[in-house]
Amino acid sequence: MVVMIASLKAICITAAAALAVLLLILFVYRESRGFKVVRYSFVNGKLKVPHFRMALISDLHDCDLGNDNRDVLKALDEEAPDAVFLAGDMITSGLEPECHDSNALKFIERVAKKYTVYYGIGNHEEKLRRCPKDHPGEFERLCDRLDEIGAPMLLDEKVSIDEAGIDIYGLDLSHEYYRRLKTRQIPDDHLDNKLGSNDTSRVSVLIAHNPEHFEKFALWKPDFVLSGHVHGGIISLPLLGGVLSPQLKLFPRYDAGVFLKDGSTMILTRGLGTHTIPVRIFNKAEIVIADIYRDQKDFETEGMI
């Protein structure tokens, strides 16, 4: 009798533990699926039009967020942005196919058929270029394909939307500024040397994948910095924020959201996809919609949430 009770107790404990593990797996699976739309609003008196709507997407990592990423496109269509900004790591280096017939390229092609796309380089695109032996011809194929699609990668380049008074810069950050544990700081004059001087009479939008260098970016006086890379810190804890950065820093200072420094505003997205650690907990994938208003009154009537 005693043996039977002990066996029954062991079975109950095992079943409870199995149920707890199953519920945890279901929870992580649910948290890691789908995406949301996050909205921010700003005023900038240098804008030449009353209103400009930016959509920011980053770190797709070649994932499919649903229906061949048509769900993401549908969400974009509902927001009707004036332009779509891709802040890097749309692909994942080492994941085949990297640059042709991939989820990322198919998605970007669909987006570029409807919207003007500005693509900034991430560390995964940069790795294709840096390691040609591991990825022969892939970086060139990616760039060629993006050119064909009409979403060219901005490699230390500037393009302008003159009617809106906006200058867009894509910063090409090299590997040393992504290193794990010992990331090299960018020099104070790095952006001046790479991008030239910033015309502060116009609205400047800097696409720069790694937010860790925001203080140095701010020295160049961009109005907006659009970043990704950190994936929201993978797990986001209440009060503490994101837990782990790709540079393996615990509780990175910049995890997700809006950050201000010396007149510059950084919009840091949690991104859309995952890689290596394929989970998100309390850290839903997102696309960001950022509305810029020229006049305070429009911001107050349209933009205040």
Ligand SMILES: [Fe+2]
């Ligand atoms: Fe990245």
